[in-house]
Amino acid sequence: MPTISIRGNEMPESPIRKLAPLAEAAKGRGVHVYHLNIGQPDLPTPRAALEAIRHIDRTVLEYSPSQGYRSYREKLVGYYEKYDIHLNADDIIITTGGSEAVLFAFMSCLNPGDEIIVPEPAYANYMAFAISAGAIIRTVTTTIDEGFSLPKVEKFEELINERTKGILICNPNNPTGYLYTRREMNQIRDLVKKYDLFLFSDEVYREFIYTGSPYISACHLQGIEQNVVLIDSVSKRYSECGIRIGALITKNPEVRKAVMKFCQARLSPPLIGQIAAEASLDEPEEYSRETYDEYVERRKCLIDGLNRIPGVYSPIPMGAFYTVA
Amino acid sequence: MPTISIRGNEMPESPIRKLAPLAEAAKGRGVHVYHLNIGQPDLPTPRAALEAIRHIDRTVLEYSPSQGYRSYREKLVGYYEKYDIHLNADDIIITTGGSEAVLFAFMSCLNPGDEIIVPEPAYANYMAFAISAGAIIRTVTTTIDEGFSLPKVEKFEELINERTKGILICNPNNPTGYLYTRREMNQIRDLVKKYDLFLFSDEVYREFIYTGSPYISACHLQGIEQNVVLIDSVSKRYSECGIRIGALITKNPEVRKAVMKFCQARLSPPLIGQIAAEASLDEPEEYSRETYDEYVERRKCLIDGLNRIPGVYSPIPMGAFYTVA
Numbered sequence: 001m002p003t004i005s006i007r008g009n010e011m012p013e014s015p016i017r018k019l020a021p022l023a024e025a026a027k028g029r030g031v032h033v034y035h036l037n038i039g040q041p042d043l044p045t046p047r048a049a050l051e052a053i054r055h056i057d058r059t060v061l062e063y064s065p066s067q068g069y070r071s072y073r074e075k076l077v078g079y080y081e082k083y084d085i086h087l088n089a090d091d092i093i094i095t096t097g098g099s100e101a102v103l104f105a106f107m108s109c110l111n112p113g114d115e116i117i118v119p120e121p122a123y124a125n126y127m128a129f130a131i132s133a134g135a136i137i138r139t140v141t142t143t144i145d146e147g148f149s150l151p152k153v154e155k156f157e158e159l160i161n162e163r164t165k166g167i168l169i170c171n172p173n174n175p176t177g178y179l180y181t182r183r184e185m186n187q188i189r190d191l192v193k194k195y196d197l198f199l200f201s202d203e204v205y206r207e208f209i210y211t212g213s214p215y216i217s218a219c220h221l222q223g224i225e226q227n228v229v230l231i232d233s234v235s236k237r238y239s240e241c242g243i244r245i246g247a248l249i250t251k252n253p254e255v256r257k258a259v260m261k262f263c264q265a266r267l268s269p270p271l272i273g274q275i276a277a278e279a280s281l282d283e284p285e286e287y288s289r290e291t292y293d294e295y296v297e298r299r300k301c302l303i304d305g306l307n308r309i310p311g312v313y314s315p316i317p318m319g320a321f322y323t324v325a
Numbered sequence: 326m327p328t329i330s331i332r333g334n335e336m337p338e339s340p341i342r343k344l345a346p347l348a349e350a351a352k353g354r355g356v357h358v359y360h361l362n363i364g365q366p367d368l369p370t371p372r373a374a375l376e377a378i379r380h381i382d383r384t385v386l387e388y389s390p391s392q393g394y395r396s397y398r399e400k401l402v403g404y405y406e407k408y409d410i411h412l413n414a415d416d417i418i419i420t421t422g423g424s425e426a427v428l429f430a431f432m433s434c435l436n437p438g439d440e441i442i443v444p445e446p447a448y449a450n451y452m453a454f455a456i457s458a459g460a461i462i463r464t465v466t467t468t469i470d471e472g473f474s475l476p477k478v479e480k481f482e483e484l485i486n487e488r489t490k491g492i493l494i495c496n497p498n499n500p501t502g503y504l505y506t507r508r509e510m511n512q513i514r515d516l517v518k519k520y521d522l523f524l525f526s527d528e529v530y531r532e533f534i535y536t537g538s539p540y541i542s543a544c545h546l547q548g549i550e551q552n553v554v555l556i557d558s559v560s561k562r563y564s565e566c567g568i569r570i571g572a573l574i575t576k577n578p579e580v581r582k583a584v585m586k587f588c589q590a591r592l593s594p595p596l597i598g599q600i601a602a603e604a605s606l607d608e609p610e611e612y613s614r615e616t617y618d619e620y621v622e623r624r625k626c627l628i629d630g631l632n633r634i635p636g637v638y639s640p641i642p643m644g645a646f647y648t649v650a
Contacts (some may be wrong), residue, residue, distance in 0.1 A: 001551045001577070002490060002523050005458075008433040008583030014391075017589060044384045053597065054379050059369045061567040061601065066339075096421055096569065099591040107457060108333040112437060128590030132432060133330075134459065165327060198327050226326045242386040242596030244421065244569075252326070258333030264342060265453030266424040270595045271567030272378065276386065 010131050015124055039174065039321070041239040043294060045276075046287050049238060052279030053272060064271050066263040068094020068247075072278040076247065079281055083206060085219040091249055093259055094269045098204050098233030098246035102126065105229045105248060106133035108258035109198050114165040116200070117156055121148075121324065123174045123202070136163075144324060147315045148176035150184040156191055166198035167191065169218070172205040176324050177317020179209055182216050189221040199224060202231040204246075205320035207288060210296055213318060219249070226252045236321070238280045239291075243273030295321055335456050340449055364499065364646070366564040368619060370601075371612050374563060377604030378597060389596050391588040393419020393572075397603040401572070404606055408531060410544040416574055418584055419594045423529050423558030423571035427451065430554045430573055431458035433583035434523050439490040441525070442481055446473075446649065448499045448527070461488075469649060472640045473501035475509040481516055491523035492516065494543070497530040501649050502642020504534055507541050514546040524549060527556040529571075530645035532613060533620055538643060550576045561646070563605045564616075568598030620646055 016037050023033045067073070073089040080087050095101040102125070110116065112134030118126060120139040130137045138159045140151040156167070167188060172179045180188070192199045201218030209215055218228045233246035248259055263269075299317065306314040306325050314325040341362050348358045392398070398414040405412050420426040427450070435441065437459030443451060445464040455462045463484045465476040481492070492513060497504045505513070517524045526543030534540055543553045558571035573584055588594075624642065631639040631650050639650040 001579075002434070002521050004433055004579050004583045005436045005439075007436070007458075008580075008586070011583065011586035011590070013586055014589040038388070040388050042385060045386045049386070050381065050384070053381055056375065056378055059375070060367060061370045061374070061565045063363070063365055063566040096595075097592065103591070108329055109327070111330045111332070112459065114330075125590045125592075128586070132587070132590070133332075134437065196327050240386045241388040242593065244593070244595045254326075254329050255333075258329045258336065261333070261336035261338055261453070262457070264339040265336070265450045265457070266428070267422065267450075268567065268569070270421075270569045270598060272597045272601075273595060276597075 007131055007134075012124065012127055012131075039236060040241055041236060041321070043239045043291050045239045046280045046283035048279045048283040049240065049276040052275050056272070056275065061271055063268045064274060066266075066268055067260060068092075068269050069274050069278070072274050075278055075281050080219075083215065083217060085217055087219075087249065091251055091256075093248045093256065093263060094274060095246040095248050095263075096266070096269050097235065097244040098202065098231050099125065099129070100269075101231045101233070101246045101248040102200070102202070103129045103132060104259045104262045105200055105231065105255075106130060106135055107262055108255055109229065110135040110165050113163060115159075115161070115163045116166040116168050116198075117159050117164065118168045119151060121175055122168075123170055126168060135165075137168075138164075142176065142178070144313070144315060148173065148178040148324070150180060150187065153187050153191060160195055164195065164197065166200055168200040168202070170202040171216075171218075172209060172317075172319025173322075174202075174205065174320050175322040177315075177320050177322050179211070179213055179318040180216060182214065185216040185218075185221060189224055192224045192227050197227060199228045200231060201228060204231065204233040204236055207237050207292065208295055208321055209319040210299060211318045228252075229255060234277045234280060238277070238283075240273075240276060240280065243276050244270050245273040245277040332456055332459075337449065337452055337456075364561060365566055366561060366646070368564045368616050370564045371605045371608035373604045373608040374565065374601040377600050381597070381600065386596055388593040389599060391591075391593055392585060393417070393594050394599050394603070397599050400603055400606050405544075408540065408542060410542055412544075412574065416576055416581075418573045418581065418588060419599060420571040420573050420588070421591070421594045422560065422569040423527065423556050424450065424454070425591075425594075426556045426558070426571045426573040427525070427527070428454045428457060429584045429587045430525055430556065430580075431455060431460055432587055433580055434554065435460040435490050438488060440484075440486070440488045441491040441493050441523075442484050442489065443493045444476060446500055447493075448495055451493060460490075463489075467501065467503070469638070469640060473498065473503040473649070475505060475512065478512050478516060485520055489520065489522065491525055493525040493527070495527040496541075496543075497534060497642075497644025498647075499527075499530065499645050500647040502640075502645050502647050504536070504538055504643040505541060507539065510541040510543075510546060513543075514549055517549045517552050522552060524553045525556060526553060529556065529558040529561055532562050533617065533646055534644040535621055535624060536643045544574070552577070554580060559602045559605060563602070563608075565598075565601060565605065568601050569595050570598040570602040
C-alpha cells in the first residue's frame with residue numbers, strides 16, 4: 001500500500017474538533033452544552049441575501065469568472081471606501097472563503113522553506129495553509145498580561161533572517177480580540193519596509209470593534225502598498241460561513257497575476273455564494289447595528305461572568321468575537 | 326518589493342483563457358462565435374436543484390461539516406450502487422468541486438519531487454495542481470491514430486522509477502472522449518499493483534458514455550482497493566459547474582485521514598451547493614435521458630460536420646463531451 005505524503009502527516013488535526021466528542025459525551029450525560037468552540041455565528045444572515053437566493057432566476061448554475069463576478073467586485077469597492085480603503089475592482093479577487101485567500105497568498109508569495117512571522121496565539125489554520133505551501137511559521141508571543149498587544153519590534157527582528165518573507169497579522173485578532181493601535185501598525189509598516197517583507201493582513205472582523213479606537217487597516221499604511229495582501233471574508237460579517245466567499249486584495253500586480261493562476265486552476269468561486277454576498281451589501285444599516293449591539297451585549301455578559309469566577313481572568317476584547325481567559 | 330514564489334511563476338496560465346480575447350475581438354468584428362472552448366454545459370440544471378435552492382428555509386447560512394453533510398453522502402452511496410460501486414458514507418468526502426478533490430489527493434499522497442504518470446493529452450489543470458503540491462507529471466502520449474487508446478504497458482514502465490508514486494487517468498477522457506476498455510483497466514490495475522502506486526481516477530463523465538461499451542471504474546478493480554482515489558464532481562452531470570461540489574472517494578483510511586486534515590483547514594464545502602447537489606439526486610430519470618440524448622445528437626452533428634471538412638479528422642468520442650480533431 002503506497003504511503004501518504006509527509007505533508008499529509010504533518011498537517012495539524014483541527015484542535016477544535018478534538019473537543020467535539022467530549023461535548024457529545026457530556027450531552028449524552030444530560031449536560032447542556034454551550035458551543036463556544038467555533039467561530040460560527042448564530043445571528044441571522046441578512047434577509048437580502050436569503051431573498052436573493054430564493055429568487056434565483058437562472059436555468060443553468062454555471063461557472064463564474066475565476067476572479068469572481070465583476071458586479072460584486074465593483075460593489076465591494078464602495079464597501080471598502082467606507083473604511084477609507086481605496087481600491088478598484090481589479091485589486092479584488094474573490095476566493096472560496098477567506099481560507100482560500102490565505103492558501104493562495106502563501107502559494108503565490110512563499111517558496112518551500114520560506115518563513116513568515118505570526119504573533120501568537122493565532123488562528124490555528126494559518127499553520128495548516130503554511131504546511132500546504134511548504135512554508136514555515138515563526139511566532140512571536142503575545143501575552144494576556146500585556147493584553148495581547150504587539151510584541152516589541154526587537155522580538156520580530158530576532159527572528160528575521162534571509163528566509164523571512166513576510167509577517168502575518170489578524171486584526172482585530174482571532175482569538176485574542178486585540179485591535180492593533182496606530183502606533184503598532186506603524187511599527188509593523190516600518191518592519192515590512194525595512195526588510196522588504198510581505199504583510200498578510202487578515203481583517204475579517206473589522207465590523208466588530210467595540211471601543212472608540214480607530215481601525216487601522218494594512219491598506220492604510222503608506223509606502224508599503226505593494227507589500228500588502230489583505231485577506232477578507234463575508235463569513236462573520238454577515239453570518240454567511242456556509243457560502244464560502246472571501247477575497248484576496250492587493251495592489252501588487254505580480255502577486256495578483258500569480259494568485260489568478262491558482263484561481264484559474266480551481267475554475268471559479270461559488271456562484272450562489274457570490275449572489276448572496278453581493279445582495280448582503282444592500283442590507284439596510286440596521287442589520288449591522290443590530291448584530292453589533294448583540295455582540296456588545298454578549299461580550300459584556302461573557303467577560304463579566306468570566307471575571308466573576310474566582311481565579312479566572314479575561315481582558316476585555318476590543319474586537320472580533322473571541323476572548324482568551 | 327518582495328518577489329513572488331517560484332511556484333507562482335511556474336503555474337500555467339489557463340491555455341483556454343488565451344482564446345478569450347481572440348473571441349472577443351472576432352465578436353467585435355461582427356462574427357458569431359460558438360464557444361466550444363470550455364466544459365461549461367448550456368443544458369439546464371435539474372429543476373429539483375433549483376427548487377431546493379429557492380425553498381431554502383434557513384435563517385443562518387452556517388458551516389457544514391468539513392467532510393460534507395452526512396445526508397448527502399448517504400444518498401450518494403445509492404447513486405454509486407447503480408454503477409456497481411459499493412461504498413459507505415465514510416468513504417466519501419465532499420469537496421469544493423472536483424478541482425479541490427484533485428488538489429487534496431495530490432497534497433495528501435505526493436511529496437515534493439514525487440512523480441505521477443498521466444496519459445496525454447490531459448486536462449490542463451492537473452498540471453496546476455501538481456505544481457501546487459510540488460509534484461511532477463510525467464506523460465505517456467496517446468495519439469489520434471490509435472484513437473487515444475491506452476499506451477502500451479512498456480511506455481509506463483519506461484517512466485517508472487523510485488519517485489513514481491501514482492498514475493492518474495480520466496475516464497471517460499477529457500479531452501479525447503476515450504473510454505478505457507476492461508482490458509486496459511486491467512493493465513492499469515496490474516501496473517498499480519506491481520509497483521504499489523496510487524491510482525487517481527477522474528470519472529466525472531461517467532453519465533456520458535455513448536457506445537455499448539461497459540464503464541469500468543477504478544473502483545471495480547479488485548486487489549487495489551487501497552490504492553484507488555476516485556475524483557468526482559456534479560458539475561457536468563447536472564450542469565452545476567457553479568455550485569462547486571465534488572467528491573474524493575477512497576477505501577484507504579490513511580488517505581482519508583490526511584485528506585480530512587486539509588478539509589478541516591478550509592472548514593467546509595459550500596452549503597447551498599450541497600443542498601442543490603443532494604436535491605439533484607431526486608431528479609426524475611427523464612432528466613439524465615434528455616441530457617444524454619441531446620449530447621448524442623450534438624456529437625453526431627459535430628463529428629459528422631468536422632469529418633466533412635477536407636483535411637479534418639475526428640474520431641468518434643466514446644464518452645464525455647469533448648473531441649480532438
